[in-house]
Amino acid sequence: xxxxxxxxxxxxxxxxxxxxxxxIEACCKISFDVIGCYDAALADESSPMGEEVxxxxxxxxxxxxxxxxxxxxxxxxxxxxxxxxxxVSFTGMSITKAINDGIRxxxxxxxxxxxxxxxxxxxxxxxxxxxxxxxxxxxxxxxVKLTVMPKGFGSENMSAxxxxxxxxxxxxxxxxxxxxxxxxGPNACPPLFVGIGLGGTADKAMLLAxxxxxxxxxxRSSKKIDAKLERILINKANELGxxxxxxxxxxxxxxxxxxxxxxxxxxxxxxxNISCHSLRHREIII
Amino acid sequence: xxYKKINLPCKRELLIDLKSGDQVKITGVLYMAxxxxxxxxxxxxxxxxxxxxxxxxQGIYYSGPAPAAPGCVIGPAxxxxxxxMDIFTPVLLExxxxxxxxxxxxxxxxxxxxxxxxxxxxxxTGGAAALISRCIKQQEIIAYEELGAEALRKIYVEDFPAxxxxxxxxxxxxKTGREKYRL
Numbered sequence: 001x002x003x004x005x006x007x008x009x010x011x012x013x014x015x016x017x018x019x020x021x022x023x024i025e026a027c028c029k030i031s032f033d034v035i036g037c038y039d040a041a042l043a044d045e046s047s048p049m050g051e052e053v054x055x056x057x058x059x060x061x062x063x064x065x066x067x068x069x070x071x072x073x074x075x076x077x078x079x080x081x082x083x084x085x086x087x088v089s090f091t092g093m094s095i096t097k098a099i100n101d102g103i104r105x106x107x108x109x110x111x112x113x114x115x116x117x118x119x120x121x122x123x124x125x126x127x128x129x130x131x132x133x134x135x136x137x138x139x140x141x142x143x144v145k146l147t148v149m150p151k152g153f154g155s156e157n158m159s160a161x162x163x164x165x166x167x168x169x170x171x172x173x174x175x176x177x178x179x180x181x182x183x184x185g186p187n188a189c190p191p192l193f194v195g196i197g198l199g200g201t202a203d204k205a206m207l208l209a210x211x212x213x214x215x216x217x218x219x220r221s222s223k224k225i226d227a228k229l230e231r232i233l234i235n236k237a238n239e240l241g242x243x244x245x246x247x248x249x250x251x252x253x254x255x256x257x258x259x260x261x262x263x264x265x266x267x268x269x270x271x272x273n274i275s276c277h278s279l280r281h282r283e284i285i286i
Numbered sequence: 287x288x289y290k291k292i293n294l295p296c297k298r299e300l301l302i303d304l305k306s307g308d309q310v311k312i313t314g315v316l317y318m319a320x321x322x323x324x325x326x327x328x329x330x331x332x333x334x335x336x337x338x339x340x341x342x343x344q345g346i347y348y349s350g351p352a353p354a355a356p357g358c359v360i361g362p363a364x365x366x367x368x369x370x371m372d373i374f375t376p377v378l379l380e381x382x383x384x385x386x387x388x389x390x391x392x393x394x395x396x397x398x399x400x401x402x403x404x405x406x407x408x409x410x411t412g413g414a415a416a417l418i419s420r421c422i423k424q425q426e427i428i429a430y431e432e433l434g435a436e437a438l439r440k441i442y443v444e445d446f447p448a449x450x451x452x453x454x455x456x457x458x459x460x461k462t463g464r465e466k467y468r469l
Contacts, residue, residue: 060417073415113352187390189412241468248463
């Protein structure tokens with residue numbers, strides 16, 4: 001039985017307001033650590049056209065931030081991770097409604113593009129960028145962590161999943177990931193951030209890949225085996241020559257993040273989810 | 287960095303001088319259309335035999351802008367991925383379209399049509415939408431208003447920065463650039 005005395009009550013209007021604010025911020029303010037990647041790459045990039053692209057991205061981020069307008073017209077499909085403490089109880093509207101109301105108001109007030117269609121085939125715009133794709137997780141504690149990721153589809157369209165055989169091992173993973181980045185080429189707006197999900201089931205692997213994109217640039221996995229593979233993949237990806245905007249150069253990826261999970265004796269699922277150079281997301285703990 | 291200046295609409299004989307890898311600045315008229323507008327343009331052409339604007343020597347920019355904030359001509363408007371327009375593109379090129387601006391790879395059929403019709407494919411920097419929208423000085427919706435961000439727009443640009451990806455001989459910077467830096 002639940003002990004209601006220890007439950008912390010949160011009014012979902014707080015969630016709505018937080019989501020509204022995070023949608024706008026994530027789209028208009030490229031984060032400092034991402035701009036740090038642009039600066040570092042500009043110092044390293046050997047292609048003059050690649051340098052020009054990086055300079056444009058730095059200037060673009062400045063304009064967007066100063067004028068509080070979106071850095072990119074594709075303000076994405078809203079992916080929301082709601083990690084909810086088991087000691088939290090909600091009052092007010094349902095949490096799903098709160099999240100979607102926050103997105104609706106954020107996209108209207110922030111002059112963000114509404115890019116969602118009702119059905120994949122009839123393609124009628126919903127007019128308010130809802131519904132979001134929401135993942136709920138239960139964790140210990142009495143807090144709620146909300147993460148909003150406005151996911152652009154130039155990069156999302158280049159996602160891929162492969163159910164490798166266990167015997168394919170590390171080489172199989174490397175070949176598949178590098179091939180996926182090579183195929184994404186200029187389409188996904190390089191230099192890229194690449195999320196990789198290893199293990200679980202097909203759906204779990206893709207969710208891990210998406211979650212991997214929430215890490216900060218430069219953060220290596222806390223698992224030694226994954227951190228080593230991340231380093232190998234970053235080096236190999238940057239040997240592809242794709243470069244900034246795909247015009248040729250030595251900066252094809254800014255970073256690659258791996259998240260892994262136990263899997264079945266018969267399987268080795270590998271999922272790749274790609275972010276453009278902007279790596280947009282915001283989080284808040286309530 | 288040296289830029290070639292292009293004015294649009296543009297005569298074919300001038301476009302022939304553009305080579306894959308050239309950096310350009312464009313001034314003049316562009317038509318803004320992406321997925322849904324391309325589908326409508328094609329459907330209308332099949333029904334009526336006419337296009338919503340005269341394609342001759344014109345350029346299309348693949349983009350669907352964000353809403354304009356108060357005081358802005360247009361919202362951020364960077365390029366979208368061109369390959370989704372590939373299936374609609376050859377018929378436009380055969381009917382006079384001269385310049386396309388987007389980002390990313392094109393199909394074999396589009397490259398062949400570019401060569402056959404002496405057209406050119408340019409890229410703007412994906413994600414640099416706030417920067418690019420500063421070059422857009424005027425805009426009006428000329429068809430398919432119901433499509434919102436995907437409506438067909440006529441825009442006037444000044445010094446719009448782009449790079450020649452595929453020239454009229456079919457040379458492709460996405461291939462040559464990658465080969466140059468591949469280890």
